[in-house]
Amino acid sequence: MGDYDVIVIGGGFSGAVMAERFANLQNKRVLVIEQRAHIAGNCFDYVNEAGILVHHYGPHLFHTNKSAVWDYLSQFTEWTPYEHKVLAAVDSKLVPIPFNLNTLEMMFSHDEAEALKQCLIATYGFDSKVPILELRQSPDAKLRELAECVYEKFFVNYTTKQWGCSPEQISPSVTARVPVVISRDDRYFQDRYQAIPKEGYTKLVAKILAHPNITVTLNTDATSLIKLDVQSRTITFKGQPFNGTLVFTGMLDQLFAYCHGELPYRSLQFDFQTLDLEQFQAATTVNYPNEHRYTRITEFKHILGQKSAQTTIVKEYPQDYDRLDPTKNVPYYPIFNDQNQQRFDAYKTLVDGFTNIITAGRLADYKYYNMDDAIANALNYFVAKDS
Numbered sequence: 400m401g402d403y404d405v406i407v408i409g410g411g412f413s414g415a416v417m418a419e420r421f422a423n424l425q426n427k428r429v430l431v432i433e434q435r436a437h438i439a440g441n442c443f444d445y446v447n448e449a450g451i452l453v454h455h456y457g458p459h460l461f462h463t464n465k466s467a468v469w470d471y472l473s474q475f476t477e478w479t480p481y482e483h484k485v486l487a488a489v490d491s492k493l494v495p496i497p498f499n500l501n502t503l504e505m506m507f508s509h510d511e512a513e514a515l516k517q518c519l520i521a522t523y524g525f526d527s528k529v530p531i532l533e534l535r536q537s538p539d540a541k542l543r544e545l546a547e548c549v550y551e552k553f554f555v556n557y558t559t560k561q562w563g564c565s566p567e568q569i570s571p572s573v574t575a576r577v578p579v580v581i582s583r584d585d586r587y588f589q590d591r592y593q594a595i596p597k598e599g600y601t602k603l604v605a606k607i608l609a610h611p612n613i614t615v616t617l618n619t620d621a622t623s624l625i626k627l628d629v630q631s632r633t634i635t636f637k638g639q640p641f642n643g644t645l646v647f648t649g650m651l652d653q654l655f656a657y658c659h660g661e662l663p664y665r666s667l668q669f670d671f672q673t674l675d676l677e678q679f680q681a682a683t684t685v686n687y688p689n690e691h692r693y694t695r696i697t698e699f700k701h702i703l704g705q706k707s708a709q710t711t712i713v714k715e716y717p718q719d720y721d722r723l724d725p726t727k728n729v730p731y732y733p734i735f736n737d738q739n740q741q742r743f744d745a746y747k748t749l750v751d752g753f754t755n756i757i758t759a760g761r762l763a764d765y766k767y768y769n770m771d772d773a774i775a776n777a778l779n780y781f782v783a784k785d786s
């Protein structure tokens with residue numbers, strides 16, 4: 400291993416884009432250290448034994464309104480247009496979500512649906528979105544009843560399964576996002592750009608990392624090679640002082656040996672099955688708010704419109720994260736509450752004591768980021784520095 404100006408910990412989108420920008424814009428020599436056996440982080444995908452492109456850490460659908468992110472990624476990939484649609488199994492029917500006027504008509508009698516539609520349009524306007532919690536507080540009894548129905552049948556049990564606690568215990572930043580859509584738009588996302596990299600995310604990330612200044616090391620936990628001394632604010636890499644830039648996209652509690660305690664996460668277990676069927680379900684994803692231990696089933700061949708005699712599905716089982724249990728040790732979603740935020744802030748203060756550590760990404764920021772947020776944050780780091 401030669402000398403490096405920059406060491407990036409983590410080979411997901413955040414780490415890959417940071418590495419590429421340092422190499423390309425500043426001609427730095429960059430080492431990327433990834434603990435897993437593959438790059439692309441949670442967006443890792445591969446073609447399985449049935450010839451179907453599957454997403455190893457759950458379905459990843461790219462969508463953004465950020466032109467800079469779209470233009471940046473388009474240097475490295477062609478796209479297959481794809482607009483995500485989701486159905487929910489409710490009252491023995493499969494209905495579109497987010498809950499919209501089509502869903503309303505499938506759930507209520509003709510007259511009830513008409514009355515509710517008129518009322519929603521008159522109150523909020525056609526083509527608007529009302530967060531479910533706002534609708535629950537409507538002065539109109541009919542709308543409150545509708546909100547109650549959506550809350551009970553679509554939201555409460557799903558949320559309880561997903562987070563392992565009741566909706567009241569969850570930050571409003573999570574619960575407030577669930578909308579009732581007052582239009583016939585069945586799409587799950589409304590962003591301007593919606594598409595899947597033609598050859599998948601892993602190939603896209605490989606192209607981002609293909610710069611000659613970048614070296615990638617897999618199967619290596621960086622905390623075994625890199626040590627931080629909080630007192631002297633120095634970094635060593637393989638026992639030698641490292642004065643370059645360290646970009647960290649992992650968990651801050653791990654970086655500082657859990658000195659302020661652990662940052663809690665929600666984890667997931669994925670049950671993949673390849674079936675001798677041409678098609679298992681009518682949409683890419685079907686949510687099961689009220690039945691089963693799993694929250695949703697995704698059938699991958701819908702995403703790229705792949706044709707084959709077999710199909711691969713994945714069921715998602717939410718579970719608590721436990722870093723010491725190999726079946727539960729992938730951190731997926733940070734758990735937002737004041738106590739966890741304070742713990743995170745304490746770690747962030749330790750990071751800020753070092754002048755040469757940059758933190759980036761969903762783990763290091765302890766936030767939920769969509770792919771485009773993670774990429775935009777990495778790009779913005781350089782926009783801010785160059786201007």
Ligand SMILES: Cc1cc2nc3c(=O)[nH]c(=O)nc-3n(C[C@H](O)[C@H](O)[C@H](O)COP(=O)(O)OP(=O)(O)OC[C@H]3O[C@@H](n4cnc5c(N)ncnc54)[C@H](O)[C@@H]3O)c2cc1C
Pocket residue numbers: 408409410411412413414432433434435439440441442456457458459460461462619620621622648649650653731732759760761762768769770771773
């Ligand atoms: C189930 C699920 C579905 C999602 N679906 C979507 C979607 O449809 N659309 C969308 O836009 N976004 C989606 N996301 C979000 C998306 O996964 C993230 O935006 C993206 O992965 C963020 O990239 P990242 O590089 O910040 O983090 P990650 O992809 O998690 O990459 C971090 C990398 O750092 C490595 N690492 C950590 N610590 C160390 C260490 N000590 N040493 C070496 N390596 C280390 C990890 O192994 C990992 O590979 C979804 C997320 C989940 C959990």
